[in-house]
Amino acid sequence: MARLTPWQMVVEALKAEGIDRVFGLPGNPLHFVADLKQHSDIKPVLVRHEHSGATLAYATARTTGRPAVCFTNPGPGITNLATALLEATCGSLPVIALSNGVPLSTDGMGAFQELDSVALMRPVTKWATRVVDPQTTPWVMQRAFSLAKNGRPGAVFIDLPSDIALQNCAMPAYRPSGARHRSRPDPEALTAAAQIIASVKQPVIVCGSGAVSATAGALIISLAQSLGGALFSTPGGRGTYPEDHPLCLGQIGLYFTQAGKQYFDDADLVISVGSRLEDFSTGGWTLWPKKAKLIQIDIDPGMIGLNIRPDAALVGDAALAVADLLQTLPSTHSKGVHERRKKINRLHTNFVSKIQRTANKQKKPISPKQVVNAVNRIFGKDTIMVHENGGADLWSYYWPYYQVLNAGDCIPMAEQTAMGMGVIGAIGAKIARPDKKVVCVTGDGALQMAMMELATAVEQRCGITWVVLNNQALGWPQYIQRLEKQPDIATEFSHSPDFTKLATAQGCKGIKVTDPAKVDAALKSAMKANQAGTPVLIDIHIAKHDYPPHFTTFHREVWGLGKK
Numbered sequence: 001m002a003r004l005t006p007w008q009m010v011v012e013a014l015k016a017e018g019i020d021r022v023f024g025l026p027g028n029p030l031h032f033v034a035d036l037k038q039h040s041d042i043k044p045v046l047v048r049h050e051h052s053g054a055t056l057a058y059a060t061a062r063t064t065g066r067p068a069v070c071f072t073n074p075g076p077g078i079t080n081l082a083t084a085l086l087e088a089t090c091g092s093l094p095v096i097a098l099s100n101g102v103p104l105s106t107d108g109m110g111a112f113q114e115l116d117s118v119a120l121m122r123p124v125t126k127w128a129t130r131v132v133d134p135q136t137t138p139w140v141m142q143r144a145f146s147l148a149k150n151g152r153p154g155a156v157f158i159d160l161p162s163d164i165a166l167q168n169c170a171m172p173a174y175r176p177s178g179a180r181h182r183s184r185p186d187p188e189a190l191t192a193a194a195q196i197i198a199s200v201k202q203p204v205i206v207c208g209s210g211a212v213s214a215t216a217g218a219l220i221i222s223l224a225q226s227l228g229g230a231l232f233s234t235p236g237g238r239g240t241y242p243e244d245h246p247l248c249l250g251q252i253g254l255y256f257t258q259a260g261k262q263y264f265d266d267a268d269l270v271i272s273v274g275s276r277l278e279d280f281s282t283g284g285w286t287l288w289p290k291k292a293k294l295i296q297i298d299i300d301p302g303m304i305g306l307n308i309r310p311d312a313a314l315v316g317d318a319a320l321a322v323a324d325l326l327q328t329l330p331s332t333h334s335k336g337v338h339e340r341r342k343k344i345n346r347l348h349t350n351f352v353s354k355i356q357r358t359a360n361k362q363k364k365p366i367s368p369k370q371v372v373n374a375v376n377r378i379f380g381k382d383t384i385m386v387h388e389n390g391g392a393d394l395w396s397y398y399w400p401y402y403q404v405l406n407a408g409d410c411i412p413m414a415e416q417t418a419m420g421m422g423v424i425g426a427i428g429a430k431i432a433r434p435d436k437k438v439v440c441v442t443g444d445g446a447l448q449m450a451m452m453e454l455a456t457a458v459e460q461r462c463g464i465t466w467v468v469l470n471n472q473a474l475g476w477p478q479y480i481q482r483l484e485k486q487p488d489i490a491t492e493f494s495h496s497p498d499f500t501k502l503a504t505a506q507g508c509k510g511i512k513v514t515d516p517a518k519v520d521a522a523l524k525s526a527m528k529a530n531q532a533g534t535p536v537l538i539d540i541h542i543a544k545h546d547y548p549p550h551f552t553t554f555h556r557e558v559w560g561l562g563k564k
Helices: 006-016 033-039 050-064 082-090 117-124 134-149 187-198 209-213 217-227 258-265 318-328 337-359 368-379 392-396 421-432 451-459 475-483 499-505 516-531 549-557
Strands: 002-004 021-024 043-046 068-072 095-101 127-130 156-161 169-171 203-207 230-233 248-251 269-273 293-298 312-315 383-387 437-443 464-470 509-513 536-541
Touching: 002 006, 006 033, 006 134, 006 156, 021 050, 043 451, 050 068, 050 082, 050 095, 050 421, 050 451, 082 095, 082 117, 082 421, 095 117, 095 134, 117 127, 117 156, 127 134, 134 156, 134 169, 187 293, 187 312, 187 318, 203 217, 209 217, 209 318, 217 230, 217 318, 217 337, 230 258, 248 258, 248 337, 258 337, 258 549, 269 318, 293 318, 312 318, 337 368, 368 383, 368 392, 368 437, 368 464, 368 516, 383 392, 383 421, 392 437, 392 464, 421 437, 421 451, 421 464, 437 516, 451 499, 464 516, 475 549, 499 509, 499 536, 509 516, 516 536
Parallel strands: 021 043, 021 068, 068 095, 095 156, 127 156, 203 230, 203 269, 230 248, 269 293, 293 312, 383 437, 437 464, 464 536, 509 536
Antiparallel strands: 002 169
16 A cells, blocks of 8 residues: 555546546645646646536536536635536536645634535535545545536535645555446336337437437437437537437427427427426426326436336436336337428427528627527537526527537436536637637627636637627526516626627637627637637627517416516
8 A cells, every 4th residue: 555645646536437527726746736746747727716617527528528626715616616516517517626624633613714624515426435544545536526526417526624635644556436337127117018009199209418418429320310219409419419400399488489389389298218207398397288198318316207207117217218218118119200200300390490591690789699599600510519507698508599419419408507608618628628619609698607717718729709699788687687676786787898809808809799790700700719729709799688479488388577
């Protein structure tokens, strides 16, 4: 056994687990950062705020499908991680957070920055723990990686008290956590699902983030073709398959479009793959086919029947479950498949053509749909779309105004929809996949929660583009005020920074657009600058309260707003 400190063992563990970067900022650099430099080639990526470190890890984990690591300091350094770790756990992403903690020897005595960090982190992670014996560090790290990536992935938090973490002691060599464990569904459940499928006439498949994590897209496409089923997703499931596939009809719930909702409403079977079928994706579980049976596929048995009770439940890895289901299907299920595929293809083609005609129209003030459609057209394939969360930027969520053209090329936030994480996460996406173009569509409200990290993108030579849909307001809350005939209180920005000057001051290229005829030129200029490693912010002044049709319908019919 070698004599090491716990921080040195942490570095050994990260090397063994294949981690090449960690995200965060140091307090006392003797904790972790010094050992990174002296004992590894792992690169620390310096951010401006602790929240940003966890956010970059979130985006990296989503992009690569592998665990990503962030680090922080005691007290506020830990509390600043909570939001991003909550989002990672909700989004089923393997993020591991390391913290230098207050001394264990003075626990409870009022030490500087003292905090019961484990209690704080338990509700927002899969596992939160403190190293109390330095010799357990190898086990803690192995357990952290194993828990973060297995079953339903999620965040893990590890506190290393400062007096424990610098003790030199004999430790066993680190043993890596090993490959991700993958399970298959019960054969009887597969038979039950196949029997349901044999008699259906209009099946649909809904993909959640579990389908992305399992890289199950090719198998799901095969299932859709075999059934003559339409492909849908939740926001978390975007990127399971390319959305220009002829069987794709967009997303569900808040994000329905006309063609998709009509087909979904008439479905007699929903196959859910790796989704918890949460609130926004189902309209509070009201936007659901009234006569449809449900086959639910999920790796976590605790998610089965969480809100909608399935007629058949397949517990297992999404890719393995879909592969087994394909093998189990009876030969008689093929009746009517060709006609169903033709019908879906026709709906897809006609609706995409209709939207392309309307989205390309230029009007002043600029419509956000023109912008997101232009991003799709100009940046094209091999572009990772990093979503923000607000009223105007929801246009980038709505298919086919924006279509994810390659599997894996989408980073949404999970159901917490933490604003600002997309702006920051775009940096992590580019670091993880430098071969990809990266675009974040954001509102001005979300941007102002994350502006400090523009310089981080410059330091890392991240050629990314932020497209700011600027309506000088918190648009979504203000829209609700107007629906309910309330005054615009605390939603209007009476003064905003000049975002282009702010971007330029941090080393980015800034472009302001107020003329719809100049949107394409701005995007082309940004893409060229990105190729040279320069981040670009495009500030586009847009029409207020210009939203997708089902967005407005959802507010009226699901939430009952605007009916006074």
